[in-house]
Amino acid sequence: MTQIANKESKTLDIDLIADGKKKLNDQFSQVIANAKQKSLEGLRVVEERICEPYRGHSFELKKGQIIRYELIEGPQIIDTVYRVKSNPLGEYADSYGTSSFSGLVFGEDDSFWSNTPYLRPVATIVRDTVNLDKIKECYGPKAVHSFVYPSGRCNAGLYGRYYEDGYYNNCDLNLTQAFVDLFGEEMASQMETTQAFMHFQPMAYDKFPTNYSLFPSKGIFKKGDYVDVLVHDDMYVAFSPCPLGDQNNFNDEGPEEWVCYPIKVSILEGADGPLETVEIRNSNAPSAIEWLREGRKGMKHGKVGTNGF
Numbered sequence: 001m002t003q004i005a006n007k008e009s010k011t012l013d014i015d016l017i018a019d020g021k022k023k024l025n026d027q028f029s030q031v032i033a034n035a036k037q038k039s040l041e042g043l044r045v046v047e048e049r050i051c052e053p054y055r056g057h058s059f060e061l062k063k064g065q066i067i068r069y070e071l072i073e074g075p076q077i078i079d080t081v082y083r084v085k086s087n088p089l090g091e092y093a094d095s096y097g098t099s100s101f102s103g104l105v106f107g108e109d110d111s112f113w114s115n116t117p118y119l120r121p122v123a124t125i126v127r128d129t130v131n132l133d134k135i136k137e138c139y140g141p142k143a144v145h146s147f148v149y150p151s152g153r154c155n156a157g158l159y160g161r162y163y164e165d166g167y168y169n170n171c172d173l174n175l176t177q178a179f180v181d182l183f184g185e186e187m188a189s190q191m192e193t194t195q196a197f198m199h200f201q202p203m204a205y206d207k208f209p210t211n212y213s214l215f216p217s218k219g220i221f222k223k224g225d226y227v228d229v230l231v232h233d234d235m236y237v238a239f240s241p242c243p244l245g246d247q248n249n250f251n252d253e254g255p256e257e258w259v260c261y262p263i264k265v266s267i268l269e270g271a272d273g274p275l276e277t278v279e280i281r282n283s284n285a286p287s288a289i290e291w292l293r294e295g296r297k298g299m300k301h302g303k304v305g306t307n308g309f
């Protein structure tokens with residue numbers, strides 16, 4: 001919340017950031033509402049796969065298709081990554097772009113935005129059947145089950161540090177394997193650690209210093225719960241069933257006691273094919289390295305101050 005004093009010295013509470021986000025997102029709220037309606041009416045199954053734990057899974061989606069992640073055997077945390085098919089090394093769903101125009105936690109209607117210089121919605125959650133009221137009832141008003149953590153995905157280093165054994169299955173390994181499957185080892189090795197957007201993990205950013213709390217999923221999710229994500233461009237999607245699994249082992253008996261379940265993934269579209277997507281104009285922004293090469297051509301900035309205290 002930004003506090004602004006007007007000319008009459010009355011203090012107004014104005015959330016400029018929220019206003020800016022709303023203005024941007026309102027442009028395409030109808031497209032999202034239409035996709036949600038189609039999802040409610042029923043979608044055509046293009047592909048369906050049961051995805052087992054302890055390995056990564058990858059999919060190719062056409063612009064306007066929906067990927068559905070569905071709980072079938074038990075609660076299972078998933079870490080998902082979205083890369084634009086025409087530029088898989090360069091553009092992907094990004095935590096900074098997303099937190100700038102959406103947030104760090106998500107529900108229906110929230111979009112995943114891509115990185116600089118593109119900054120556009122590349123995917124949107126159009127439907128989520130999880131009972132969010134129940135999560136909030138159990139774990140407080142800030143609690144959700146879909147979120148992103150800065151550059152987050154569990155990795156060998158983390159397990160190595162916690163358990164003095166880095167050879168446990170982890171999401172970084174699974175996602176890397178999914179990209180090797182898609183692009184081969186050489187290209188996959190050039191990929192940055194992109195942020196994983198997670199679902200089916202009860203959590204809240206409720207700590208200070210700001211950080212998250214992770215909660216057990218027992219009694220929270222039901223069989224058949226799903227999240228539908230609409231992609232706004234041709235996209236590679238990869239995900240890892242997180243080895244933390246159902247997040248119900250809180251006695252710290254170690255990773256070998258954690259329980260994981262398979263996930264059903266469906267690629268869906270409307271009866272007439274892919275759905276309408278968000279079209280947003282180019283952000284008119286350069287890539288940093290190209291701009292430096294051009295000698296910062298056309299750069300504008302503010303003023304250097306003196307006696308500022």
Ligand SMILES: [Zn+2]
Nearest residue numbers: 154171242243
């Ligand atoms: Zn993980």
